[in-house]
Amino acid sequence: MQFSKLFIGAVVALVVGLVEGVPTDDSYPLVISKVVPMGEYNLTYWSDAPGSVAGPNAFAARACSGTNDMTCSGSHKATGSICQQLVNSLNTNSGTVIGDSPRSICLGQSGNECCVSWSAAVGSMPQGDLFNAANKIFQDCFGSTISGLARNVNLNGGCVTECLSNRATGCS
Numbered sequence: 366m367q368f369s370k371l372f373i374g375a376v377v378a379l380v381v382g383l384v385e386g387v388p389t390d391d392s393y394p395l396v397i398s399k400v401v402p403m404g405e406y407n408l409t410y411w412s413d414a415p416g417s418v419a420g421p422n423a424f425a426a427r428a429c430s431g432t433n434d435m436t437c438s439g440s441h442k443a444t445g446s447i448c449q450q451l452v453n454s455l456n457t458n459s460g461t462v463i464g465d466s467p468r469s470i471c472l473g474q475s476g477n478e479c480c481v482s483w484s485a486a487v488g489s490m491p492q493g494d495l496f497n498a499a500n501k502i503f504q505d506c507f508g509s510t511i512s513g514l515a516r517n518v519n520l521n522g523g524c525v526t527e528c529l530s531n532r533a534t535g536c537s
């Protein structure tokens with residue numbers, strides 16, 4: 366009896382330890398590269414921290430179907446109306462070039478942001494390149510709050526997962 370209680374306690378401790386030990390997408394370092402006021406909000410551009418390894422799914426050149434395969438998510442949901450403004454701005458200001466290892470763009474204010482993010486650094490590009498997949502997520506996952514991702518997105522020659530969510534580090 367005493368033994369089995371100890372054993373169960375040890376198993377629980379082990380499982381808790383394993384769960385806590387799992388690295389999350391939050392663990393990779395991003396730095397703000399630029400903040401641009403837009404309407405009542407700020408548009409914040411995030412990049413990989415200098416010298417950091419790019420993201421959890423480091424970019425590898427490979428064939429990309431570019432099919433933007435959609436999955437809507439129930440976690441890390443962002444305010445739909447802010448996502449709409451963000452997606453619109455990717456289209457309206459499509460020629461704005463985002464440089465220096467960009468990883469995500471967020472619109473909003475502290476604690477209430479909608480972010481478009483992608484799974485690996487693919488270099489400098491016009492932000493309009495992000496529009497198609499972001500708009501597809503917006504349309505397909507439409508609601509007062511939105512979170513979703515598109516896989517097999519061809520972005521600047523890289524094959525990435527693109528996300529729309531409430532955080533700069535991805536939506537999974």
Ligand SMILES: *[C@@H]1O[C@H](CO)[C@@H](O)[C@H](O)[C@H]1NC(C)=O
Pocket residue numbers: 400405406407473474475
């Ligand atoms: C926008 O950014 C500026 C400077 O970082 C800050 O002072 C201001 O409060 C921000 N505005 C919003 C709406 O978050």
